[in-house]
Amino acid sequence: MPPGPDLSVSPAEPERDASSACEADGEEARQRPDAAALYAAEAPRLWRFFRRRIPCPDEADDLVQETFTRALRQGARSSLRNPGGYLTRIAQNLLRDRAKIARRRSADLHVPADGEIPAAADPLHLLEVRDMLDRLEAVMLELPKTTREIFMAHRLEGLTYAEIARRTGLTIKQVEKAIARAMVELDRALGSR
Structure with missing residues (x-):
């Protein structure tokens, strides 16, 4: 499995004095659950979840990354009682989105078997x-x-x-x-x- 997302990088902030910067960083760390620890704890379980449903290990890796990306994009969820359940819900939604896209693609490729020849057919x-x-x-x-x-x-x-x-x-x-x-x-x- 690839390494987790680099969660230590934060957007550029205006300069602050050293004491207020330390206080703000400490407060931000307390508000945001430790994403690296959450990744270490939940990524293997999510990878197994995807591998049971997807034959390609690389796709499972990508979907684990996308799951955490979507979770982090939602903002700090320090009040989550069950972060594993939240990540599982995101993973299920990713699979559902993937299935919808596949259905759309296969519908575009469908040719009726009633004998009619499509106009552009060779x-x-x-x-x-x-x-x-x-x-x-x-x-x-x-x-x-x-x-x-x-x-x-x-x-x-x-x-x-x-x-x-x-x-x-x-x-x-x-x-x-x-x-x-x-x-x-x-x-x-x-x-x-």
Whole structure:
């Protein structure tokens, strides 16, 4: 994990005499919770929180930094009873924002499958895609019924091997073999042009 934000830097202040500067710095330190200690205590927990939800460790690091940046941007919260909970709420909001952005991006890329050709679509590319889909459909129809149903249950319904095994009465190993067989046939169909 990268080092925490440098919280010791403060904006330039007008010159003060030495005694008032020391008093003000002491008062500011008492009002602001020790951000470095808070970072040391909470950053590993937040990193694990993000890693459970995001596959990339670098993104988790960035989100931990963003969480603390947002918390510090909100100002001194010395009256917080549960700073860990506050940081968790910020982390959840970051993930929610990230999901909204991803949904918007995927909506922009969505092409309806009702047969209408988008105006700017490349006709050659569309023919290649239709040809690939035709080959995939032909291969799927050639698969044994059980293999096809197992593959569809896993890929389309998102069932686990164990759930498929319970549903079909097969062993998990048989389910694995059926899915592998289907994948080999589909790969062979896509590889032959």
